[in-house]
Amino acid sequence: MSDLDKAAALEQEAELKVLRDRIDSVDRHIHQLLNDRARLAQQVAEVKERYRAADETPVFYRPEREAQVLRAVMARNEGPLENETVARLFREIMSVCLALEEPLEVVFLGPEGTFTQQAAQKHFGQAAHCRALTSLEAVFESVQTGESHYAVVPIEVEDAGLIRHTLDLFRRFDLFICGEVELAPEVAASATARCPRYLVVGREAIGASGExxxxxxxxxxxxxxxxxxxxxxxxxxxxxxxxxxxxxxxxxxxxxxxxxxxxxxxxxxxxxxxxxxxxxxxxxxxxxxxxxxxxx
CATH class of the missing domain: 3.30.70.260 (ACT domain)
Incomplete structure (x- = not known):
């Protein structure tokens, strides 16, 4: 390596060190803010526990609130990260913070590794306890009896329309739709192909989110x-x-x-x-x- 090349390499390393030091500083700040947010989530849980009625179970997961937070994240995003990328990061932050309040038990139609499991993890994040059951009826029963907090069920698949068995179970069980999840179709046969759609099912009706x-x-x-x-x-x-x-x-x-x-x-x-x-x-x-x- 010539003296000129060595000088350029040293200059490059000096510039990179400045940038890496700044990244380390930002990482420390992010880490501190994450823990601050987690502590606030714990305080929210404490307030809900303190003010709940004796015969009341506090509600920690608020789908409408989560939707509002994610929309706000996307609205204020200035890049270079894409809106959906930033929203997915915040969904995981909310997932782990919610787990500090109360880990969510979520069931879905098995086996594991299906699109329904992907939909459950996309909606609730990796910190939720997602469990596969062997039938849609068992999924609905698990939520109805309180064994699980929520279920994710298929309602619409690409090029096949609605899942009739899901509709039949909605008629039989007293449960509410709390959210929807869309997965990108594996192969779009046309520009009008529908995304596979899943519904989040719970025991309580939820408030308005604005959209x-x-x-x-x-x-x-x-x-x-x-x-x-x-x-x-x-x-x-x-x-x-x-x-x-x-x-x-x-x-x-x-x-x-x-x-x-x-x-x-x-x-x-x-x-x-x-x-x-x-x-x-x-x-x-x-x-x-x-x-x-x-x-x-």
Whole structure:
């Protein structure tokens, strides 16, 4: 190596040392802030425990709050990291901090290594305890009985539409949709290919996040004009449907089951009026939940 090359190498190393020292300083600051956030999460848990009623179980995981935090992260991001990359990092931070309050028990349809497990880990982060069960019915039962906090279930797969068994179980169990998860399709056959979609299921209805969906199951007689009558209340209120699926109820050939997703939260006046009007029609209405739109 010539004297000129040696000088350039020394100059490069000197510049790199300055940058590495700055990275070490930033890392120490990040580490301190992470622990500060974790301590605040512990204090949140202490406050909830202190003020809870004797017969009440405190709720540590708030899906609407998490969605708001992730949206704020993406809105204020200035790069060079991409919005979704930063949001995924914050989801993991929230996951480990939540585990300090109360580790979440999440079940999904096994076996392990499936897309449903990927969806569970994407939504709850690596600190959640995700466990595979052998049937969708067992998944719903685990949440209904309180053995698990939440479940992640498939609702829509690429090019195959809705999972009918999932809909049947929503009819049988008194559970609520608390969130949705979308996974990128493995192979997009066209520009309009749908992403596989999964639902987060829990025992409690949740508050509004500001960007929400509501899901319903409606059952009515299979007769002329039934769909028009059913959709008219949505049209009058200019409520946008994001999904409408129809199939036989499975119990009576003369009845039809509608699965509907639409924009809005049950706490909003227009949605409340819609639900009240639907209750006056000659149909069965099951409210499945209002929940944040998928952020990631």
């Amino acid at each position: 929400d969906k509501t899901s319903l199951l409606l059952e009515c007689r299979d007769e002329a004009g039934a769909l028009h009558e059913l959709l008219a209340p949505f049209h009058r209120r200019r409520i946008s449907l994001t999904r409408l699926e129809t199939r036989s109820s499975g119990e009576h050939d003369w009845q039809t089951l509608f699965y509907i997703d639409f924009e809005g939260h049950a706490s909003e006046s227009g949605v409340r009026e819609l639900l009240d009007e639907l209750d006056t029609l000659d149909i069965k209405v099951k409210f499945l939940g209002s929940y944040p739109k998928a952020v990631l």
